Amino acid sequence: MKIRSMTQKISYRLFFTCIFGFILAALLFTSTFYAAFKAQVWADLSTQANGISVVCEYCTDKSDLAIFANEDFSITLVDTDGTVLYESHPSDTANNYITEQEEIQEAFQTGIGIAQRETQSLAAYTYYYAVQLSDGTVLRIGQDAQSVWKIFHNALPVILLSCGGFLVVAFGVAYFLTRRITAPIMEMTRDLEHIQNNVPYRELSPFVSAIYSDRLLRENNEKIRQEFTANVSHELKSPLTSISGYAELITSGLAKTEDIPSFATKIHAEAQRMIILVEDILRLSQLDTMSERADGAPQFEQINLYELGLECIERQSINAKRAYVTLAIEGQDAFINGNRQLLSELFQNLCDNAIRYNKPGGRVTIVVGHSGASIPYMKVRDTGIGIPKESQGRIFERFYRVDKSHSKETGGTGLGLAIVKHIVLVHDGKLTLESELGKGTEISVRF
Numbered sequence: 547m548k549i550r551s552m553t554q555k556i557s558y559r560l561f562f563t564c565i566f567g568f569i570l571a572a573l574l575f576t577s578t579f580y581a582a583f584k585a586q587v588w589a590d591l592s593t594q595a596n597g598i599s600v601v602c603e604y605c606t607d608k609s610d611l612a613i614f615a616n617e618d619f620s621i622t623l624v625d626t627d628g629t630v631l632y633e634s635h636p637s638d639t640a641n642n643y644i645t646e647q648e649e650i651q652e653a654f655q656t657g658i659g660i661a662q663r664e665t666q667s668l669a670a671y672t673y674y675y676a677v678q679l680s681d682g683t684v685l686r687i688g689q690d691a692q693s694v695w696k697i698f699h700n701a702l703p704v705i706l707l708s709c710g711g712f713l714v715v716a717f718g719v720a721y722f723l724t725r726r727i728t729a730p731i732m733e734m735t736r737d738l739e740h741i742q743n744n745v746p747y748r749e750l751s752p753f754v755s756a757i758y759s760d761r762l763l764r765e766n767n768e769k770i771r772q773e774f775t776a777n778v779s780h781e782l783k784s785p786l787t788s789i790s791g792y793a794e795l796i797t798s799g800l801a802k803t804e805d806i807p808s809f810a811t812k813i814h815a816e817a818q819r820m821i822i823l824v825e826d827i828l829r830l831s832q833l834d835t836m837s838e839r840a841d842g843a844p845q846f847e848q849i850n851l852y853e854l855g856l857e858c859i860e861r862q863s864i865n866a867k868r869a870y871v872t873l874a875i876e877g878q879d880a881f882i883n884g885n886r887q888l889l890s891e892l893f894q895n896l897c898d899n900a901i902r903y904n905k906p907g908g909r910v911t912i913v914v915g916h917s918g919a920s921i922p923y924m925k926v927r928d929t930g931i932g933i934p935k936e937s938q939g940r941i942f943e944r945f946y947r948v949d950k951s952h953s954k955e956t957g958g959t960g961l962g963l964a965i966v967k968h969i970v971l972v973h974d975g976k977l978t979l980e981s982e983l984g985k986g987t988e989i990s991v992r993f
């Protein structure tokens with residue numbers, strides 16, 4: 547899409563609004579002026595006609611009326627039978643039957659008659675005012691006045707000049723106003739760091755909020771990424787240092803022959819830890835892609851959570867025996883739409899933790915069922931060491947451990963619950979944790 551210039555658009559709009567306003571004002575002014583001008587002409591004619599009629603009543607020689615007439619002002623006196631008693635401009639009435647003229651007829655009927663007609667040259671109007679005298683005759687006066695078009699034509703150079711001046715002023719005003727409107731926006735975008743403090747218009751608030759939260763999100767993501775990289779390097783460094791140390795002892799011949807098998811076992815164990823760690827990291831990265839990209843979504847199918855619980859118990863039974871922990875399942879079938887492999891991993895990670903952070907003689911129970919509004923859920927409850935209150939909000943973070951040595955001793959990577967959190971997210975589930983130090987923990991997922 548072609549990006550348009552806001553400054554240009556506002557300038558044009560303002561400019562055309564000014565022009566439109568100017569034309570409208572000019573039309574309004576002209577029509578008001580013309581109406582007032584006409585009203586004034588009629589008022590003047592009425593006064594003049596009344597004055598002349600008084601003179602006319604007393605003068606015996608009607609040709610004396612000529613003193614009132616001039617080139618633009620005509621006087622006609624018509625007898626009751628239509629005979630023209632006096633005409634100041636004989637050529638005007640030469641071809642017309644005077645009694646047929648509307649103002650004359652009107653004056654004979656009502657006492658007063660008015661009419662407006664174009665002159666022969668069409669460049670002017672003649673305003674006629676006729677009044678009936680006491681002896682029944684009709685006195686008509688006619689005043690030539692320039693037509694509106696003629697006035698307009700005469701004033702054209704001034705009008706054009708003022709229009710030109712107006713255009714320049716309108717353009718200047720539009721440009722100036724636009725700059726005043728857009729300048730604060732440009733100012734705001736210059737300092738994106740503090741954009742939320744420099745919002746010039748209320749209408750921009752949602753836009754600025756979106757930019758601000760996007761920036762916070764990006765900064766936060768960047769921070770998480772940096773922390774994650776630092777943690778991964780740190781986690782990989784300790785097994786690698788051990789492997790390198792043992793390998794060096796063997797290759798340099800400093801290790802006693804009888805120690806070599808135990809060193810090899812340690813190298814193997816550390817390498818195994820690294821493999822598990824790398825697998826967990828890859829898993830997390832896969833889950834990140836699944837939740838961020840629509841095309842990365844896993845395949846879903848109908849899954850019975852109770853069945854997955856049973857499978858988990860079967861797989862974890864040896865682990866549980868080794869830790870002297872009893873494993874059990876309660877509840878009934880609960881079907882959800884989900885990914886089998888991911889959900890199986892969810893059960894495994896939760897059970898694995900419940901066994902690892904348990905006490906000899908302890909108990910781990912998987913509970914599957916439906917909550918009040920028939921929402922399927924699964925829970926893993928244990929009677930283990932519990933989680934201190936201050937750590938409960940953080941155990942789902944990557945690499946967070948309450949007791950680092952205990953986690954490492956039992957083969958933990960610090961990523962198990964972060965993976966659980968992501969799997970729940972991919973399934974749109976809700977994760978809750980209840981735990982009491984020394985008494986046990988219950989982690990539930992509602993789907």
Ligand code: ADP
Binds near residue numbers: 941963
């Ligand atoms: P790890 O690999 O260290 O077990 P997790 O992400 O699975 O990492 O768990 C994070 C931390 O949460 C663990 O190190 C442990 O301190 C605590 N934790 C997890 N599950 C339990 C549990 N069932 N009982 C007590 N503490 C637990």
